[in-house]
Amino acid sequence: MSQFWKAWQKRKKTLQEKALHHHADRSMERVADKELSLEVDENIIMIEQELGRCDDLVVRRFRDKRGTDCAIVFLDGMVDRNVISEYIISYLSNPQIPDILPASNELESTDGLRQVIRNILSGSAVLMRDGDNKAYLNNTRGWDRRGVDEPQTESVVRGPRDGFCETLCVNSALVRFRLKDPHLRVRHMVIGRRTQTDVYVMYIEGLAYPPMVREVLARLEKINVDSILESGYIEQLIQDRRWSPFPQLQNTERPDKVVANLLEGKVAILVDGTPAALIAPAVFTQFYQSPEDYYERFYIATLLRFIRAISITIALLLPSLYIAFSSFHPEMIPSRLVIAMAAGRSTVPFPSLVEALIMEVAIEILREASVRLPGPIGPTIGIVGALVVGEAAVTAGLVSPVMVIIVALTTIGSFASPSYSAAISIRMLRFLVMLLAGMFGLYGIMLFLIVLLIHLSSLKSFGVPYMSPFSPLNLKGMKDVFIRAPHHLLRTRPTMFHIQDEIRMREEENREQAGR
């Protein structure tokens, strides 16, 4: 027994070590790390060799005012052509201007081929001159990008309308614009062997718990994957529990949400090419909290939080409660209602579990379809599907009228959660509860809830228990969980993220306010 045990442990350890020491070849490393030569032509040939057949590679040769042969190499479409023609070519050719280097706002020089290739690929224009073994890398990045737009998934009634876009520098600017704190730290990383995606890790020094920041950075560094196309890749690669159905990092398109979270001592991860920023660590409360809560007065915000909490419960449990009540505990339904329900069900040929499953699957199909459908048609199909099909199904006696109400409430309930990725896990778990409710009734639902709670309380996101501040109980943190206490009472930041500087609002100022 114990020998087997030891052998097993040993095997596990060696496997882990193997994984650790395995260095995958980075595709950039395959580029020959040669030095540039003095000849422009030779350099161009080297570049073309490395990039292979690249028809969008533009090589523009010209002669500057001193008569030196120059060449500019860039990728078509990734650069701002105006900048190149005006500030590089015209500038250098113009005899009235004495400068021999272009008037670029970001100019670096290098003599390594690898550096050159990397910069060409990320949109720089590379200037090379005869007799100079250095290449000048001009930041001329400028491709057509989507502007700052209102986020589609997290719209609020009150609050800023700008959302992240696909460009990293714009996104970080949106955060900076709101947070002019000199302690805001931005760490740049490149992840993805082939995509070479830029990633910014943002945190506020003095607020964020340093070990947590280190942990985030370490996990990001450990990522060894060929591509990062969306922040979801990163989210799934660095989360604590890979098999959990719950999102362990929060994602948002809202810069104000990112700033608010940074101020609570969390870490934000911005990824180039996607509007979804990641926030770590995430806790369970994200399921029903929205940045809007802090913009509206606290009564309303508290009420809204309750409503969201209820709607999540409905989205998770309502169909299974229906199953449990109607096929296990009909004595719990009021007598008057039970007769009406029995009448509605009398033509239904399936047990209520199957009935509920059919309807829930149907509504999920409708929902998925209306997401894919082109803009104006989507809602129409949704209404047609929900109303017409539902009505027809009831008339045909395939489902009971109560079931239609339940399905509708469930679907609406799942939309009330401010976080899409959180709500989607609820939507998924709903089917599991329905199965259990179909087996054991209310007892089954309770079994599920207990397992769910065990799982939730075993989850940790970057060292922060997922269920905090409920457990471990943090009474101070409870002010901002179900209720949203008025701002003057939220003097301290939540401590569950190991905040370094607790004070959000100084007491003296507050007293002044109260006296007024």
Added chain:
Amino acid sequence: MAKGWVRLAVLCVCVFLLTGCWDRRELEERTSVLAIAVDMVEGHEGLYRLTVQIPIPLKIAGSSGQGGGNADAVKIMSVTGRTILDANNNLQIRLNQKLFLGHTRVLAVSEEVARKGIRDIMDTFRREPQIRRLLWPIVVKGEAATLLRFKPQLGQIPVVFLMDLIENGAKMGTIPDQTLGDYFSQTSNKAMQPFLNYVEASTTEVRWRGVAVFSDHKMVGTLNAVQSWSFLQLRNEERGGDVIIPLPGTNNGYVTFRPHFVKTRLDLKRRKNKGPHAAMFSCELEGDIVEVTAVMKMPPEEFIRQMQRLIKKEMDKRAKKLFHQLQKEYNSDVLKLGLALRAHHYRDYWQKHDWKKDFKNFPIDVDYTIKIRRLGMEMQ
């Protein structure tokens, strides 16, 4: 944890596929019994006739598009058996779906059965987990099944009509909300006796006739509506119905007093700290004059004083009659006097006396205080 989830999923699937769901029984796969009536079978000693009322969902208007209308919304079935469960089983073999007693709201017992004793009937209901403790056992004058058969024009399902009748009565304080659970605890309790509602039913109507008084599972008599109200005032502090009294000195003049609030205190004092124990109910009725059918020519102050005196006299008289009936005729302590004696005079009375024998001669007195608050919308 990954393994945990996988294991859980595998287990769920296995349980689901291998065994199915033992207790799953859809709504339409249960025959809900809304009411049960128990009668004697004439000429067959020891046989019960069980009548049940089963709603027919499709016939009930408003439940779904089709059906509705005037057709019978309920099915009445009668079976006989030696015990309740025997009858129940006989009924089951005549039905396509399983009988479901979870929605049984009324248990009607005929007076004949009640007088014979209902301990053996109640045992079935005590053991059956589906039975509600909140269902209403009712003693029916004559045949109990008539209560199930009657057709209320105001509602489709007789039992729902009956439920509303009792619920409304309980809310107004005129009908006691005496449930099966109450009956159980009262029969178990050595210091009191149970009572049940007593109704009379015909083919179209049902009427509350007061309460049936029990003694050790056996019905011993009834109290009529007026006495039941006095009884309710003294026992449950419920207001009871309107008090209608003929006005003295007038021709066919009546005054109606509607009590709104009742406060009852029970004093078990011993005269001069020794003597025998005696019970004294002090009952304060607070209410309005709602009807005066004769012209009274007197100032309001005088009128109120006179009315208070009149009502007090009437209430005292009713209570005395109630005590007389309970003690001398029925010998059943439904007033919970014994409980109070046991609670407050355990050592000096309860241990030394056999309450079952002594109740008959226990001195009980009552003192009503009438407080007329308003005269309705009139000033006189």
Added chain:
Amino acid sequence: MNRQGVSSRQQTFSMWQQTSLITSTLIGVGILTLPRTTSAVLYEAGWMSPVIGSVVALLSIWMIARLSQRFPGMTFVEYSAIVWGSPKYLRMGKWLSLPWILAYLSCMYLATGIVSRVFGEVVVTSVLLDTPLEVIIITMFVLVFILSLHDLDVVARINELLLPLILLPVLIIALASFQKAEWSNLLPLYRASLPSLFKGAFEAIYAFSGYEIMLIFFAYAHENESKVRAGVYGIAITMVIYTLIVVAGIAGFGYEELQRVAWPTLELVKTTKVPGLILERLESAFLAVWVTAVFTTVANAYYAFIYGLRQLFNRGIGFQRIISAIMFVPLYFITLWPQNVVDIFRFNFYFGVFSLVINLGIPFLYLTLLFIRDLGRKQKERNADG
């Protein structure tokens, strides 16, 4: 110590977590029968027995906490060796303490079995009438097994999360049933004899058993000083809940009726109408929520058992996972041993005596042993001085 052992050392329980561990372990199947068992001997004054019983429980938990305070960071299994031997003669201590540890562990193990059986019995007789008892027991075991896959801190957190779910329904039911209560049922205040008072208290002591899990769990307390306080709070909360439910039962039914019903608290739920609620007949809902109470009782006891075994064999979390799966097999058969409800209640009674002996005896024995050895050491020191 192995790797896992060290890592779990760092996980600490806050005082509230310890309190909820105690309370949620205590409140279990006992609450369903408590009004009946207590009023069987004490009649109207049945509510006294949880009050008196809590005193015994308090004494016992105080001893357990004191014991744990002397060995901070060590569980019962670990410090037993030191108590019976000494740091020098650890091996001897291990062997000497083995019977006590085994008695304690088997107590935990049996508790798991009995509680799950009673639970299954209630569910099968009142809600899921056609479901086999075995299935209910197995599902409960599965839940417990899932918990035992996790580390200690999860146990503390889950107890903390579930505690409101355990307390609230009982509180609501107790308070709602006061509407129809017959207060005279609670009088006369006292009429039973003194011996029967103790007998009644014993019934409640059984309902209070379960806190012995703290022999293990106190080791991971946040602060050494909070242990006694956590114990007192945990017992006090339970006492209030128990007293409330017994008062509600007696006032609602009268003690005679209580003797006749198998699960008085459940009957209380049946008679209770929560005003304004859409649903009727709350007993299924109550039982469903009550699953959490049983789960915490069973899971905590089983976890203590498994954790004790793990420490006894000096192994890690992987061992814990495997052994917890294996130990369910004999437990399953133990659970199905009693033939019927009457048998179960008899077993329950014997087990109550056994656990009382363990709960009071072990801490007392250990404390006395330590006391004597302290005396001995002082004597020696004095001798050395003199």
